[in-house]
Amino acid sequence: MTVNRQWLLARRPQGMVTEENFEYRESPVPEPGKGQVLVRNLYLSFDPTQRGWMEDRESYMPPVGIGEPMRAGSVAQVVASNHPGYAAGDLVQTLGGWQDYLVVDGSAGGIGLSRLPPGVTPQMALGVLGTTGQTAYFGMLDLGQPESGQTVLVSGAAGATGSVAGQIARIKGCRVIGIAGGPDKCRWLKEEARFDDVIDYKSENVDSRIGELCPDRVDVFFDNVGGDILEAALNHINLRARIVLCGGISGYNATEPQPGPTNLMNLVVMRARMEGFIVIDYVDRFAEGAAALAGWMQSGELVHRDDVQEGFENIPATLNRLFTGQNIGKQMLKIAEPS
């Protein structure tokens, strides 16, 4: 353990990310300074929002700099600590990036550095109890405000966030329709995640299928996709509908600005609301979210899938699985098991 393997951002992408955008480097393992903690990444999280971090534009976080390790959430293990709050062997969550080792300020807190609660595995911490599940929890409940008996539509429904968001709405007594790509994902959503119905956007007309499956129209649309699917959903919103803008993966790799929906005026006609959010605003309430999600997992009301790749050399290619729809559930990559 004298070498720190790293994947650095080498060139900003035009369109889909390729391995050309990254550069492999081996560096010395950094030394923790005063108050710092040296950690070793065990599991990396892959999230659509990482594509945005690669762009040179203002956003909710600064862009990853050229020559810096690619930013990524991770579960890591403390190797050495100069901070009283952490000891070697502790499992933590951090923004570890695409590398083996990093030093973190021991008082960073929140998404910067926090200990895994007892009994929480690295996979759970990155997935259903991590930012992915928290995004579903706060997006659906705080913004979507689903009420029992209402109709909830979720795009990217087989994804890590969408699948949890839809199940939360089902737990709250809603009729839940998912939109996903391909028969395997659709089958899983109906049979395992117990969505009321599913639309396969690869083989069905999304607009007309929403109309058929949502005769009382759509009260909450939890959108991870944007583009044509957002436009189709807007055609079927109910009075006072809430559109939760979680993401817009359909546009993340576009090289030209993508036109928005032609039917935004339906928000006026239906007195509806479209609202965006970023889960890091809810860090102070993550304990509440994790407790609720863990409870539903234990009672069997909430199921979850992880897609765990392996191999440090496969890190760049794994990111693209999100954009090609190859991932089944939460995309992560295991670098090492806890020691």
Add this chain to the structure above:
Amino acid sequence: MTVNRQWLLARRPQGMVTEENFEYRESPVPEPGKGQVLVRNLYLSFDPTQRGWMEDRESYMPPVGIGEPMRAGSVAQVVASNHPGYAAGDLVQTLGGWQDYLVVDGSAGGIGLSRLPPGVTPQMALGVLGTTGQTAYFGMLDLGQPESGQTVLVSGAAGATGSVAGQIARIKGCRVIGIAGGPDKCRWLKEEARFDDVIDYKSENVDSRIGELCPDRVDVFFDNVGGDILEAALNHINLRARIVLCGGISGYNATEPQPGPTNLMNLVVMRARMEGFIVIDYVDRFAEGAAALAGWMQSGELVHRDDVQEGFENIPATLNRLFTGQNIGKQMLKIAEPS
């Protein structure tokens, strides 16, 4: 008074409305039945939303039928009443349509039939104290939620609703920037309505001017226009901004679906909200709105302009003044004075 002049909807428009869309007819004056009231229209209201009523599509009100009088808000005077709540000579507000006479159910209430409060002139009732001013009041305050010191941007700012919405934000202690077309409107907004600054979309780059005039970004965008102006505003929204979708006049006469803004994902990055509304949902609170608006008029904090056309034969052409930007303030047409 034995003839009821009417302008009927004859053909649904493609693009801009022309006189071809209407047909002039003279009918007998209707007789009020049991519980009904016969009224004579004095002033007609012209509103961008009337363009939507002419389309054969689902909306917040049914389309005007072919062969029916064109729907329009009006101030009218009771000619004969079979309802104990009204007597000949009473001034009322109703959806009188483009005609001299109509019968209304005396118990209709709300926008169907209501008495003008004492001291309120027909012009005030159709404009600043009517649905136009109420739209500004509830849209700005309930949806926009402006806070003292925040920056508020208003499109269609010289229009009847926009000018009131901006002034309400100024009264609430906000810095207010208007977007309007042409030097006359811009001068009126700065000098009379006391907007902090104005952007002339006919001669200035709206996107860059918003950036210059809103260095702290935009907390509330009250939008009457949509299209490119909405996209420009979205480039400059602040964290947790509220976009009040009041209308989208830029698209009302389009013959093809108009693409929406390419930058909707800014709602996510800025955790912002875009919300539509229809003022008729606030009918129960109109007394509150009228009292506040009347108070600000009396204290001089709120100014208002009416654009009063005359002549029954000029009714169809007057509607287009809204879409060519010819109107200066609230567009109305006087058919007759109260007797």
